[in-house]
Amino acid sequence: MTDTPLLHRSPISRRHCNLAKSFDLIGDRWTLLILRSALYGVRRFDDFQAELDVPRSVLSKRLANLVEGGIMERRPYSEQGQRARVEYHLTRMGETLGLPFMAMTAWADRWLGGGTSPLTLRSRSTGRKLSVALVDERGKRADREDIELVVDARFSEKK
Amino acid sequence: MTDTPLLHRSPISRRHCNLAKSFDLIGDRWTLLILRSALYGVRRFDDFQAELDVPRSVLSKRLANLVEGGIMERRPYSEQGQRARVEYHLTRMGETLGLPFMAMTAWADRWLGGGTSPLTLRSRSTGRKLSVALVDERGKRADREDIELVVDARFSEKK
DNA sequence: CTATCTGAGTTGCAATAGCGAACCTAGATG
DNA sequence: CATCTAGGTTCGCTATTGCAACTCAGATAG
Numbered sequence: 001m002t003d004t005p006l007l008h009r010s011p012i013s014r015r016h017c018n019l020a021k022s023f024d025l026i027g028d029r030w031t032l033l034i035l036r037s038a039l040y041g042v043r044r045f046d047d048f049q050a051e052l053d054v055p056r057s058v059l060s061k062r063l064a065n066l067v068e069g070g071i072m073e074r075r076p077y078s079e080q081g082q083r084a085r086v087e088y089h090l091t092r093m094g095e096t097l098g099l100p101f102m103a104m105t106a107w108a109d110r111w112l113g114g115g116t117s118p119l120t121l122r123s124r125s126t127g128r129k130l131s132v133a134l135v136d137e138r139g140k141r142a143d144r145e146d147i148e149l150v151v152d153a154r155f156s157e158k159k
Numbered sequence: 160m161t162d163t164p165l166l167h168r169s170p171i172s173r174r175h176c177n178l179a180k181s182f183d184l185i186g187d188r189w190t191l192l193i194l195r196s197a198l199y200g201v202r203r204f205d206d207f208q209a210e211l212d213v214p215r216s217v218l219s220k221r222l223a224n225l226v227e228g229g230i231m232e233r234r235p236y237s238e239q240g241q242r243a244r245v246e247y248h249l250t251r252m253g254e255t256l257g258l259p260f261m262a263m264t265a266w267a268d269r270w271l272g273g274g275t276s277p278l279t280l281r282s283r284s285t286g287r288k289l290s291v292a293l294v295d296e297r298g299k300r301a302d303r304e305d306i307e308l309v310v311d312a313r314f315s316e317k318k
Numbered sequence: 319c320t321a322t323c324t325g326a327g328t329t330g331c332a333a334t335a336g337c338g339a340a341c342c343t344a345g346a347t348g
Numbered sequence: 349c350a351t352c353t354a355g356g357t358t359c360g361c362t363a364t365t366g367c368a369a370c371t372c373a374g375a376t377a378g
Contacts (some may be wrong), residue, residue, distance in 0.1 A: 003248070004264070007200035009210055012277045018267035019195055025271075029186035031306075041166035045326050048310055049305035051168055055366050060327060083374040093270050098303075099293060100266055101178065103259040108177035111229075111252050112184075118171045118314035121293070122308045128295035133256060134280070136287035139298025144257075144344060147289065148281045152254065189336095204355050214337050219356060242345040244354060 016155035026097075029095045030054050031062050038072065039098055043087040063088055071097070103132040175314035184228045185256075188211050190221050197231065198257055202246040222247055230256070262291040 014020050026032060033052050042048055051060055066072040071094040078084045090097075102121065109117040121130040134142045173179050185191060189234040192211050201207055208218055230244045230253040249256075261280065268276040280289040293301045 004198075006202055006246075007204045008203070009201040010196050011199060014192075017195070018272035018275050018277070019264045021271045022263060022267035023188050023195075024190045027186075027188035027191045029182050032182045032186045032285040033173075033179060033246060036175075036176070036182075037169050038172075039163075040169040041163040042169060043165055044167070046324090047167045049326095056327070057329085057367085058365065061364095079376065082324080086170075086327095087165075093302075093313070096266055096269070098289065100262040101258055102293060103262040103291065104181060105178045107255055108181035109257055110255070112180045113177035116311075118175050118311050120311075121301075122307045122309050123295055123304045125300050126295065126299075127259070128297075128299075130264065130293050130295055130301050130306065132291060133294050133298075134192070134257065134261060134289050135292050135294055135298055135300075136282055136285065136289055139292075139294055140285075140286075140287075140302065141294075141298065142280075142282050142289050146283045146284045150279045150281050152275075152277050152279075153292045207351090208355095214339095215356070216358080217336065220335095240346065241353080245356095309344090 011149065011151045012155050022128070025071065028062070030058055033065065034059070034062055034066070035071070035094070035097060038088065038090050038094065038103065039101055043085075043089060045088070048088075066094070101134065106132055170308065171314050184224070184230065187221070189217055190225065193218070193225070194230070194253070194256060197247065197249050197253065198260055199250055204245075204247070207247075219260065219312045225253070249304055258275060258291065 003065055005116050010017070026035065030052070033054070037048055037051055042051060045063070047057065048063075049056055050056065054060075054062075063072065067074055067088070070091055072088045075084050075089050076084050076088050105119070106117075109115065122128065125129055134147070136142065169176070184196065187210070190212070196207055196210055200298060201210060203315055204218065204222070207213065207222075208215055211218075213221075222231065226233055226247070231247045232250050233245050234248050235243050236246050264278070268274065272287075281287065282289055293306070295301065
C-alpha cells in the first residue's frame with residue numbers, strides 16, 4: 001500500500017470543486033441527520049423534530065436551507081378533516097443523495113459498528129446482496145491501486 | 160417513480176445507526192473540507208490552513224478530533240536541516256472514506272456543477288472510466304426501484 | 319360562539335462555538 | 349543573537365445553537 005504522494009495544494013481549486021460546494025449545502029450535522037431521516041421516508045416537521053431531538057428553531061432553518069438548495073420541497077397535504085399542512089419531500093436531487101449515503105453507511109458499519117449492519121441492501125428481483133463500489137462500465141470493480149485521477153486542467157489551482 | 164412511503168420514524172433507531180454516529184465524527188463543514196484535502200494528499204497544518212482559509216484554532220481542534228476518532232494520525236517527519244515537525248496522515252479508516260467522497264463528488268458534479276467534472280476516475284490498467292454504483296456481487300447495477308432495504312429487527316426503534 | 323387540540327412554526331434569552339489577529343515556541347540559519 | 353519557519357495557542361468579539369415558551373390557523377367539541 002503506497003502512501004498517496006504529499007501535496008501542498010489539492011489538484012482542484014476550491015472555487016471549482018463541486019464537492020466543496022456541496023458541503024456548503026449539506027455539510028452540517030443536523031442537515032445530514034435530517035437527510036438520513038428523509039431518505040427513509042420521514043417528511044413532517046414534528047416527526048423530524050421528535051426523531052432527531054433537534055431544536056425546532058434549528059430544524060426550521062435547516063429545512064428552509066434544503067428547500068432553497070433544491071434538495072427538498074414543501075408540499076401541502078391534508079388528512080381527512082384536518083386543515084392543510086405541509087410536508088417536506090425530497091426532490092430528485094435529494095433522492096440521488098441515496099448513493100453517497102449508502103456508501104457512507106457501509107463505511108460507518110465497517111468502522112464504527114464493528115462490522116454489524118443494522119440495514120442491508122438486496123435486489124428485489126434477484127435477491128442478491130447489493131453494495132456500493134467503484135466499477136467500470138462493465139461492472140468490474142477497480143481496486144485502490146488501479147485508480148487514476150484525471151484532472152481537467154481548466155479547474156486547477158490558478159487557472 | 161413511486162414516492163417512498165411516508166414514515167413517522169426511521170426503521171433504524173438513531174442509537175443503533177452507524178451512519179448517524181459517523182456524522183458526530185465528520186459531520187461538520189471544516190472537517191469535510193479537511194478530509195477532501197487529505198484524500199488528495201495534503202498533510203501539513205499550514206497547507207490545510209492556506210488552502211482552506213480555515214481559522215488556525217478551528218483547524219487545530221478539527222485535526223485533534225480526527226486523530227482521536229482514528230481517521231488521521233500525527234506522524235513526525237523531518238526535512239533536511241529542518242527540525243522535526245508533524246504531518247497528519249489518513250489512517251486506513253480515513254482512506255476508505257474515499258468511496259463515499261467519490262460518490263458525493265459525482266452527486267455534486269451532476270447537481271451543482273451542471274454536469275461538468277473537474278476530476279474523473281479512470282482505471283490505470285484498462286483505461287476505462289470508473290464510477291461509483293450500487294452493484295451485486297457480479298457487478299450488475301441495481302436500479303432504484305429494485306432496491307430492497309433489509310432491516311435487522313434487533314436495531315429497530317424500541318428494540 | 320367560546321374552548322380545546324394539533325401541527326407547524328416563531329421568539330427571546332443564555333450558553334457555546336466560530337472567527338481573526340496576535341502571540342508563542344523550538345530548532346536551524348545568517 | 350536576531351531572524352525565519354512550521355505548528356500551534358490565546359484572546360476578545362460576534363454569530364450560531366439550544367431550549368422553553370409562545371403563536372397561529374383551522375377543525376372539532378360542548
